[in-house]
Amino acid sequence: MFPLIGVTSPNNFIVSTPRGECIQDQHGLLRELKYDIIKQSESTISFQKKYSKNSRIRNAKYPDKSPHKFVFWPYDFEFIKKYTLTNTSLTIQFEIKAEKGMPFMLGYHPAFKLNGNKTEIIKTTSSEITIDQILAIGSNAFPVLNTEEITLIKKDGLNVKIKTKGFQNFMLWTEVNNMLCIEPITCYPNTTDACLTPDMFRTLNKTEFFEIIISPF
Numbered sequence: 001m002f003p004l005i006g007v008t009s010p011n012n013f014i015v016s017t018p019r020g021e022c023i024q025d026q027h028g029l030l031r032e033l034k035y036d037i038i039k040q041s042e043s044t045i046s047f048q049k050k051y052s053k054n055s056r057i058r059n060a061k062y063p064d065k066s067p068h069k070f071v072f073w074p075y076d077f078e079f080i081k082k083y084t085l086t087n088t089s090l091t092i093q094f095e096i097k098a099e100k101g102m103p104f105m106l107g108y109h110p111a112f113k114l115n116g117n118k119t120e121i122i123k124t125t126s127s128e129i130t131i132d133q134i135l136a137i138g139s140n141a142f143p144v145l146n147t148e149e150i151t152l153i154k155k156d157g158l159n160v161k162i163k164t165k166g167f168q169n170f171m172l173w174t175e176v177n178n179m180l181c182i183e184p185i186t187c188y189p190n191t192t193d194a195c196l197t198p199d200m201f202r203t204l205n206k207t208e209f210f211e212i213i214i215s216p217f
Contacts, residue, residue, distance in 0.1 A: 001028055001031075001105070001108070001109060001183075002028045002030040002104065002106050002107070003024075003028050003075075003102075003103070003105060003106075004024060004028045005027060005028070005105045005106075005107040005185055005187065006027070006105075006190065006195070006200075007026050007189075007195065008025060008026060008195065009026070010195040011196065013025060016198075018103065022072050022073055023070070023071050024071050024073070025059050025061050026061070029073055030051075031060075032058065033049040033057065033079075035047035035048065035049055036048050038080070039082075043084060043085050044084045046081070048079070048081075049078070050077075050079075051077050051079075053073065053074050053075050054074055055072060056072050057070060057072065075102045076098060077096060079096055079097075080094065080095040080096075081093070081094055089214060090213070090214045091213050091214075092108065092211070092214070094209070094211075095209055096204065096207065096208045096210075098206070099204070099206070100204065100205055100206045101203055103198075103203060104201060104202055104203075104208075105187050105189070105200060106167070106186045106208075107184065107185040108167075108184050108185075109181055110181065110182060110214070112152055112160060112180050112181075114131065114154075114174075114178050114179055114180055115157065116178040119131075121152075122150060122153070122182070123150070123153055124144060124147050124149070124150055124151075125149070127144075129142060129172065131177065131180070134172045134173070134180070135175070138175070141171040141172060141181075141183070142172040143169070143188040143190070144169065144170040144171065146168060146169065147168075148164045148165065148167065149161070149162065149163045149164070150182060159217050160182075160215070160217075161217060162214055162215075163213045163215070164184045164211060164212050165210060166186075166209060167186055167212075169185045169186065169188055170185060171183050171185055184210075184212055186202055
């Protein structure tokens with residue numbers, strides 16, 4: 001989810017930036033770009049996406065879910081994703097390179113299998129959240145703010161701990177009993193009825209780094 005998180009349809013898919021307005025669909029245009037492998041070893045692999053400002057990218061949501069055939073963003077950027085696998089964990093690292101001052105939001109969207117009986121608990125240092133609580137929120141996703149660590153506790157099967165650097169928030173989403181998305185995010189986009197307010201964006205400082213470590217136990 002980059003360079004924004006959340007829906008854009010309430011604004012007719014228009015997003016305002018310091019460089020003017022552009023067209024974006026839900027969760028941004030990074031998903032529409034192709035990854036190239038730039039480095040690979042036995043336990044690591046790195047992918048890269050590059051985007052040239054104002055390039056029109058075909059929108060996969062058109063025409064069924066969007067009236068806009070193309071989306072675009074008024075900044076150049078380079079996006080690198082690196083996976084590192086060990087016997088105990090999977091680490092995902094993101095590196096974003098762009099012009100200083102570019103507004104952005106970033107989210108990652110991993111999904112985890114559940115047993116289907118809604119007995120799992122999502123735990124932070126200060127709270128416990130049930131699957132029923134997440135289901136009750138619906139499509140907005142359940143916010144878990146101001147934390148860099150979260151744990152999925154199961155009665156059956158392996159638990160999963162997720163530690164992050166840089167994101168500072170999570171949101172939890174599912175509409176079924178047997179799957180849960182535990183999503184590290186820089187900002188929760190559904191705090192008000194307003195769509196993509198300026199305070200939801202961070203300002204890029206030429207290069208930004210983010211990390212997620214997923215550890216079963």
